[in-house]
Amino acid sequence: MGKTIAIFVSLWLVSSHASAQTDSVGIYLTANDYALKKLSYKASCLTPSNKKLGRSYVSALRKQEQYHLEKSFWFGYHDCHSGDHRFYKKSNYRILHFSEDLCLYSKEILQPKGKFVETETRYYFSRRVDGIILPLEIKVLKKAFPENEKFHDLLDEVFGSDYSLIHFDKVKRRYQLIEVYEYSKNNP
Numbered sequence: 001m002g003k004t005i006a007i008f009v010s011l012w013l014v015s016s017h018a019s020a021q022t023d024s025v026g027i028y029l030t031a032n033d034y035a036l037k038k039l040s041y042k043a044s045c046l047t048p049s050n051k052k053l054g055r056s057y058v059s060a061l062r063k064q065e066q067y068h069l070e071k072s073f074w075f076g077y078h079d080c081h082s083g084d085h086r087f088y089k090k091s092n093y094r095i096l097h098f099s100e101d102l103c104l105y106s107k108e109i110l111q112p113k114g115k116f117v118e119t120e121t122r123y124y125f126s127r128r129v130d131g132i133i134l135p136l137e138i139k140v141l142k143k144a145f146p147e148n149e150k151f152h153d154l155l156d157e158v159f160g161s162d163y164s165l166i167h168f169d170k171v172k173r174r175y176q177l178i179e180v181y182e183y184s185k186n187n188p
Contacts, residue, residue: 024078025039025077025080026077026078027040027076028075028077028078029074030075031128031129031130034076074087075087076095086129088133091107093105093106093107094106094107095129096175101127101181103127103128103129104175104178105133107124123166124136125141136165137165138159138162138165141165142155148185150184150187150188151181159176159177159180165177
């Protein structure tokens, strides 16, 4: 039955790719497809299955029918709210920033708070869009970029805590970490 579903989804994707839709919501098959913003599958709407954690699929709405697409087959997706997401080790990470050397992500985590559960946003990074996703912490960044001593110095000078690493400059419309990294790379 698993092979039948995989064949059905494959045939469905080929037919979807061939049709001339103008939707901007869909699946990125590979990291390279994401870098090129090439959607290999298009649908009316794609949403992560967050209602129950641990689901291994995203839901796709196409022509009033809902489908479940297994995350393990794809790099990521572009959702109904203009957000890009990456699948990594069965988890969904929202892509906040993409560049050749440094990508930033966020992930919603459910945290128990007494009798209730609250959503907490945690931040991550990777050295490449298809690289290992690591926690966004000063010490982890230093380990990930051992050759860039200027970056190490600037991390200590500019950021007082791990929490400040995700500061977004609304005027420049950039993450300060990206600006600091690019400066360190261009001014060794």
